[in-house]
Amino acid sequence: MRLDIRHLELVLAIAEAGSLRRAAARLHLSQPAVSAQLKRIEQHVGGELFVRLPDGVVPTLAGTLFVRDGTRIRTDLEELTRTVRRALHADAATPVRVGGVPAQQFSLLIRALGVLLPERGTTSRTVRRTDTVTGLLASGELDVAVLRRFPGTSVTLPPGIAHRVLLTEPIFVGVSLDHRLSGARRIALNDLADDVWVMPHPDDSGMNGYVADTCRRTGFEQRVGHITDEAHVAFALTAAGDAVCVLYPLGSARESLATLTLAGDPLVRDLVLAWRTDSPVAPAVDALCAHISEGYLALVEADDVYAQWWQQGGAELAVP
Structure with missing residues (x-):
């Protein structure tokens, strides 16, 4: 025997329902079928996953661990399905959704996307709160974003989000x-x-x-x-x-x-580019960063104070 998703769903249904009878009803199976399948799973793993009580079941320690990790695996599989479906059914004309803080890199990112992915176009929104931006990335409401990070603070990114420091900017x-x-x-x-x-x-x-x-x-x-x-x-x-x-x-x-x-x-801050790894932006990240850097350097050269700072050793601090 080998554990598969059907076994996982059965054990989770029993844990969530609290009894074999209720789990059987949820799975549209008979109670003897559920009981027999659970017994085969327990034989395979080498011990009981549930303690049988007169009015239901409760997980053993091993069962609790099985349910914990099984829930995570089920969530990962559901996310895998959503990711593949988005990739298979995405409209090539769907705009790239950009968000983040209103730094110069924000407008430079939009301009770079117009050059590299002109067929898609872009939509954008500026958002100051970091947790809001990361939440929008996690939910798929944004494809790519510019974040700020200050020394001594951290930016926690959800699974499926990659990032890169664009620049360390002086204040x-x-x-x-x-x-x-x-x-x-x-x-x-x-x-x-x-x-x-x-x-x-x-x-x-x-x-x-x-x-x-x-x-x-x-x-x-x-x-x-x-x-x-x-x-x-x-x-x-x-x-x-x-x-x-x-x-x-x-x-x-x-x-x-x-x-x-x-x-x-x-006083400095990092400007960070973050993107969904399943978005159309992902394959173009290297080119995007190059475009943003080129555009930023042009802005530096046009500003007397910043250009002087940059030329007097600031570039060594700024460029990752």
Whole structure:
């Protein structure tokens, strides 16, 4: 005898039903047939899987392990079926579904998909919360996404999702044009020890805690005076001289701010590409990453502050 899916389903049905009689009804079999099949399975594995009681059955220790691993195997088989069916019946014109944080890599990814998979097209949504993005990838609502990861935090990806670090990006700071340090171009983080900061709402990325911990390690407690998720509000508060804000190195609408780089690059983030391994994106990942890198380098060269940082050794930090 050899265990197969039918034996697995029978044992799980008995465990879920709690009795041979109810399991037989669920499986559309007679109770003697279920009892005989269970006995053959137990003989094969070498011991009882259930203790027979007057009003039903309960799993033995071995039975509990069988049910635990059997449930996982059944789930894996169901996912295998769904994966194959998606591959067999997918419409070649179905757009590639893109999601993730609104970083430069997000728009570069969409542009790269337009070059490499032009027949499909794309749909997209920006999502800030990491758990939401990974949930959408797991459910198949997204095919590929750009995630952020800060030092000391981790991104847990579900089965069937692969990932690759695209870039380690420095975090700069913005100050008003009248700020005492506005002409410095490059400063130490602790030069801002007496300033008030504007920060986004804390979320599951861990960014706020990471920035606060880094300030603390530098020798001061970060004072957050303003919280907003709207970049234009953060920039306006900073331009008015009321705060210091964090700046990612590429972006628009910063004319009213002075962008300062930080000595030693104490603040960074990883930009991560994550994709479903059963999606149309999977075979094209190497080419996608190459397109994204090429487009990103062009943006670096067009930004004076970032280009200078890049040329002064920043590339060694940034490129994986």
